[in-house]
Amino acid sequence: MAAEHDSCCSRCVTFLITIGLTALFLWLSLRVDEPKCYLDYIYVPALNKTLNSNSTHNKNTTILFALKLTNGNKDKGIQYDDVLLSFRVFESVNLTRPLGNATVQRFYQGHQKKATKHGNFSGGGGNLTAAVAGRMWYRVDYATAVKYKILFWYTKRHRLWGGANVEIGDSGMKVYRKAVRLGGKNPVVIESGASKLSGRYRALLLSLLLPFCGLWV
Missing domain, CATH: 1.10.287 (Helix Hairpins)
Structure with a gap:
């Protein structure tokens, strides 16, 4: 027994x-861990004060940027829908004016991979400059949807969005070289809208x- x-x-x-x-x-x-989205680079030739004032660069309405996306999942890939970006300039502390929109085409990202997507768009011929307390600030927002690849199948789509305020210096580029997180816990950043x-x-x-x-x- x-x-x-x-x-x-x-x-x-x-x-x-x-x-x-x-x-x-x-x-x-x-x-799964949601991907992180960063504004890695932005350059506005019209704001570059080191160029000659008569240079065609100063009349250029083009805005160039690079978006960096990171997938921290060890064994899950991510299928992105188109990543939609909007750019605005602060005219006062509480007022922004649209500059233009851009789209990063949909793509697949492997597990623990980083992707840098370059793009550009025209500021629409409007004034790209404004100043708030003597400083230049742009607002950059993104929105997309992703599906996670787990083994051989995909989850349903999950919407992501976020944004950040970016200070532009006299060189026409962002003041700080470090990539700016578009989403997170920084006070000047809108947290990602991803569902939990x-x-x-x-x-x-x-x-x-x-x-x-x-x-x-």
């Missing part, structure tokens, strides 16, 4: 360990484990 009891306990412990490892594997497989995914995957994990839990009721 003791041997049978030990054997039953051993099977129960083995079963519980198996369920625990399965739950951990499913959680790790389904958990963890709760959904916890619910899915629970639904997968409930049948096993019934065996012990």
Whole structure:
């Protein structure tokens, strides 16, 4: 009887360990981290005060930029929809004026990969300059949707958006060389609008484990 009891306990412990490892594997497989989006570079020739005032550069309405996107997931790829960008200039602390829009074409990004996307657009012929307390500020916002590739299938689309205020210096480029996060916890940044995914995957994990839990009721 003791041997049978030990054997039953051993099977129960083995079963519980198996369920625990399965739950951990499913959680790790389904958990995703949203990508991070940065404004890596921006150049406005018309704002470059080091150029000759009669130079055609100063009459140029083109705005050049580079967007950097990072996928921190170790084993999940990301399929991006078109990334829509809008650029505005601050005319006062609480007032902005549109400069133009740009689009980064949809693309796929492998796990733990970084991508830099260059682009440019015309400021529409309007005035690209304004000053707030003697400083030049642009507002840059983005919006897109992504699907995560987990093993051989994709999740449904999840919307992402964010933005940041960017100070432009006398060179026509942003004052600080470090890439500016378009989303996050910085006070001058709008947090990403991504829906929180963890709760959904916890619910899915629970639904997968409930049948096993019934065996012990």
